[in-house]
Structures are given as structure tokens and as C-alpha cells.
Amino acid sequence: MDWRFGDFTIIDLIAATTNAFNAALLARRPDHYKHFTVVGILLLGVIGGLAGGIARDLLLLQTPVALLNPAYLILALIAAGTALAIDYRSGQALRSGLFQFATSLALPWYAIIGAAEALDAGLPYLAAVLIGVVSATAGRYLVDLTCRVTPKLFIRSEWYVGTTILAAVAYLVCAAGFRLGVWPATLIAFVAAFVFRYAAMLRGWEEPEPWEPPELRATESERPPKEFGSGPD
Template sequence: MGSLWDAILKNLTPALGSFFIIDLIAATTNAFNGALLARRPTHYRHYTRVGIVILAIFGGIGGGVMRDILLNTVPDPLQSPYYVVFATLAAVLALYLNYHTGQKVREGMFRFMAAFSLPWFAALGAYKSLEAGLPPIVALAVGVTGATTGRFLIDITSGMTPKHFLRGEWFVGTALLTSAVYLPLWYAGLSIWPATLIAVAVGFTFRILALHYKWEEPEPWEPPEAAHATAPAGRSSHALDDAAGTARAHPTADPPDPQLRKP
């Protein structure tokens, strides 16, 4: 009994190092954003409350798990129960706020969290890759992969084309920028906290501006004769895909807001 209790305490009381705390922030914010995403008309598939919490956990720890798999280490979210606990709490809070707030507040909250949650795993992926002695190009790749895996899992589960591949407000570009900003800070000798906060601030600012001003990644050039078949001006292919997702989720002329039903 004593050895079992010692093992439980060891798992529940990790050394609260800087990386662990930042990684937990990344998992929690991404889980919160994942729950909000699962309730949006484009992704909502009449999920149960437990289903949304599971999706949020996928979104929260998916980036850290994929990062550590690429680095050939046991994933940190599998070594401490804090990740799942905090991701679950974040999902429950997101569901509560999503139901008890108005449409404008929900939309603003989602846009803020979509920008705020993205850069954390990008910075941590770059940090952990550099600490492992890997070259900068690998650090960029791991940073981008870690930052975008959670969204990929939720998109695939919801039957949507992953956001990585659609025209939008620089989703992958923000992750790449954050990782790229982290590299010179690490080589300059900054410790993990200031380097991460600077990189996250740059990525967050860029993402907020991209969302506000509708900065979007370019699509391939179309030959002149195919110009009439492209998306209408002012609407990206991602916006068209969102509209199609809404129609699939709610096959009516005027898709109902899922907030009308209790989560």
C-alpha cells in the first residue's frame, strides 16, 4: 500500500519546472479552444457533452503528444494526469460560457482563443527540438506540427477538410512564424520563459491582425479561362467550405444556431 501511495503522489506532484507549466498552459488553452470549435455550426455534429470534452482533450494534448512522438520521447501528456485534468476543466468552462453568453461574445471569445492558443505549442516544439540538438529546420517542422495537430484531429472527426489545407487567415503561417521567432531567441541565450513569451506575443499579434484584416494565404494561380469557376470575390474557399459544413450540419435554408439547444 505504501509503494502504491508513493507512486500516486509521484504522478500527482510533478516537478513544476518551467517547461511543464508552459506546456500545461498550451494544453489548457488549446482544449478550451477545441471545445468552442466543436460547438461551432461548421463542426457541430450533435455531439454529446462527453463527446465535446473528448474532442477538447484531443485538441489540448494532441499537439504535445505528436511533438514528443516526433522527438522519440514518451509524450509528456501521458506522464502526468494534470494535462487531462486541466484540459477537461477547460472544456467544461468553455461549454458553460458558450451556453450562457450571447452570439457576439461567443464569436469574440472564439476568435481570441483561436489566436491565443495557437502559438504556445509552436514555441515549445521549437524549444524542445533545439534542446535535443536537432537542426533549426527540424525545430520549425516540429513547432508547426505540434501547434496544428489538435485542430487537425477535431477537423477530421467533424468531417471537415483540415484547416491546414484551406485558404484562411494564416493558420499554419502563424505557427511557422512563432517557431521562427523562437530560434534566434534560443540561440541568443534567452531562457525558456522570456523566449516563449516573446515568440507567443509575436504569433498572437500576427494571428489577431490576420483575423481582423482578413489576411489570407494565396491560392494557386488559375488560368484565365478558369477564372469564372473560382470562389466569389471577398469569400475565401475556407469561407465557402464553412458554409458547406453548416449546410451539412443543419440542412435548412437558415441554419439554426446550436446554442438554441442545451449542450
């Protein structure tokens, strides 16, 4: 076991915890919920919280740190349990607003730490951005598949993938371009990505879809409702 807590580990734990919290909230949403048990929701929280870091470490040919440091699993379970308790005790308006905030809060962290770890491993900038995107979206991808929902990163939404790219690029600019330390670069990148994502969700900014010929548009099925019903995703 490895209980050490350096700068990268602390940022990584923040990413795992916030994503586990968000995944547990997601599993309780009407479009994802499939009569999961309490244990099932906790497991989905753990999957959503740890999958990004595990995917990143495997891409970097490293033993996943989440399997070495027990703090990852412990904090992910606590975060998922907290989300479940809040969901049971809150109304729909609070749940929707909380999920909006939690999604914006969770998304940038893994993108930042993924780019940071790739940069530290000596990978090119484009590869660092790619690993940041994979790290940030892997957990949601697995939760969506488990819930039989089209994975979020493939469909139109309020700049879901775009936010991860922004977070990774902002970190690289600050760390590699301006030579800022880990924490200043991380906080600047996080604030930029969080503000952008939250504003996109509140204002309904969405990625563009490709042009569709009329014959294709006439046969396509109706777009599924957004996660928040009438609100932003």
C-alpha cells in the same frame, strides 16, 4: 505518475489548456457541430488540447508527457468544460469574439514548446520549426477530421500555419540567436505570434492561393463560408 512542474512543463500545460478550450469552442460552431453529446465535446476538447504535445513527443521518440502527468488531462477537461459552459450562456457575438481571441491565444504555445523541445534535443533549426508547426496544428487537424471539415492548415485562412512558423522561428532567434532564457524567449515569441494572428483575423489578411487557369476556376465549387459567417476566421 510524474507531477513535476519545470519551465517546459508549465509552458506545455498552458499550450494544452488553451488548445483544449479552443477545441471545445470549435466543436460547438455551426460548421463543426454534429449533434455531439456533452461527453463528445469534452473528448474533442481533450483531443484538441493533448494531440499537439503527443505528436511532438512521438516525433522526438519520447513517451508522451501527457500520458505521464495527470495534470494534462485534468486541466484539459477543466478547460473544455469551461468553454462549454461559456458557450451555453453567451450570445453569438460573444462566442465569435471569444473564439477569435482563443484561437490567437492557443496557436503559438505548442509551436514555441515544440521548437524548444526540438532544440533541446539537438535537432537542426529547420526540424525544430517543423516540429513546432506539427505540434501547433495536430489538435485542430484531428478535430476538423472528426467534424468532417477540411483541416484548417490546408485551406486559405488568416495565416494559420504562418503564425505557427512565426512563433517557432521567433523562439529560435531569441533562444539560440540571442541566448535568452526559456521564459523571455517564450514570451517574446508568443507576443509576436499572438499580435500577428489576431491582427490578421481582424483585418482579413490571408495566405495567397496558387494561380488558377480560367477553366479550373470556372468549374470549382463555391468557397465555403468562413467560420465566423461574415467575420474573419
